[in-house]
Amino acid sequence: MDIPARRWLIVAGVSVVVAVLVYVFAVLTATGQSLENAALRGADQYGDTARNAADTNLGQITVYSLACAVIAVAVIGLLRRRWELAVAAVGVIVAGQVVTQGLKRYVLPRPGLVPLVGHYAENSLPSGHTTIAMTVLFAALIVAPYRWRGVALFLFLGWAASIGSYTVTAKWHRLSDTLAADAISLALACIASWWLARCGLVHRYEGRRRIPRVLIVVFTALAGLTALALGLLLLIVPLSRYGLDDVLRNETWDVYLVAQSLASAGSIAAALVFLATWRRKRT
Template sequence: MPARLQHVNSRRWPAVAASGFVVAAVVYVLAVLTRAGQTIENAALRGADQDDVSETDAAWQALGEITVYSLAAAVVAVALVGVLRRRWDLAIAAVGVIVAGQAVVQVLKRFVLPRPALVEVTGDYAHNSLPSGHTTIAMTVLFAAVIVVPYRWRGVMLFFVLPWAVGIGQYTLTAKWHRLSDTLAADAIALSVAALASWWLARRGALERYEGPSRKPRSVLVVFWAFAGLVSLALGLFLWVVPLSREGLGADEWVIYLGGGSLASAGSLAAALVFLACWRRVH
């Protein structure tokens, strides 16, 4: 009999969940409650005006495909996978991740988190947009799929869903729908919600350790995404640290925007890889 995960280490899940909420809180404090944070992120939004029209159109198209109907279809799809596997617990956990993720971010964005007027802005720049609902949808759909899809098909699912989820976070900046902090906070909250759902499954004894041979193609993909995440992080930091250290808050807005896009991709990849690490050789 394979060892039950809860008998091995189920404490990883609450630790990951707590860490995600802490990261989201830190992002909010640094980016929203400081003058420097608001100035830099608003500069990135203005820098997006210089992006190629084709990139902006692609971003609007991708984000526009996320509607109430497509979200409902995603919920039905992950639930159906669980039902077909005769695993109602997985179906409940996967659907719960998507629904709870939206509930948390919408309540935080609309009713809880204020955006103080620390810099002079008008229009859409003045209202609070943290966390990003679109990024949360993309990441929770990814995490729900990891939970519900059979282990042998997880690599195939990741091949298609992970790049889409990461791209949505970056597209929110390109389309000027969200700031970098909105995306990073959404990544962290989605990870926390998914970790809590996984913890529930582990405590029920619903997860087992996979004892079969390792799947090389999946390992190659994960290594590739990890490398891509490190490159995106390094590039984003370089594009922010160098100009900001030289020119201060008046740094070139186009460069700040490019750095923000790289950091958004790095944040989404980091959240995805942390969740995958927790589910490594677990089904």
């Protein structure tokens, strides 16, 4: 197996491990469940305008919009006269929903380790909406020609990252749901890329570096690092000052902001990792 193909399998394996670790900590420990429940309570302090906006944006993801996305990426692949690209891109989106819904509905339990009532006690990991957003992004990056890959990142990443954040604001999902969805989507996209490489469709790009794309990647990385730093700061400072029990009781707004920031950071990180696996690679 050549090196370009192997890199995608390695990243896919690491992504699966990340998804498992997220599930174990956030769902199978009382601390993880308590922190995420606190974030849900903190979201109640958000204004109705913000929650309605989140609901509206999430509501735009429907079966019909998903079908349009599938058709769009398939058409791009076929216009490039590469049916393999169309199959890989469509496969990432479709497999994302099969895996996500299967795990959420039939495989991954959410034990009741802390007191909680209502539909929030039900399992919601991984997030189907986040999976849709991220797999559409990855599919676009797969079918896009090399020169347009940076444009595809610019057009889709802001939307994809915001979906994860919206799910937390609207209380449709917890932070762990979005992080697990990011990891699963990345794993599936890497498997599709590995298949393309094994088919001999991935080649090294020998042209010059494109400065606009470099600027897009740098700006995206800075945005991701900012979101990550903000999330960690908002978590570490209250914990060091008040302790976990007090934070869970009285600092739920901060815990919500942590979840929202880390949700965006997770999506950005997954996108940049996938883009890095395709560095100077073309189809």
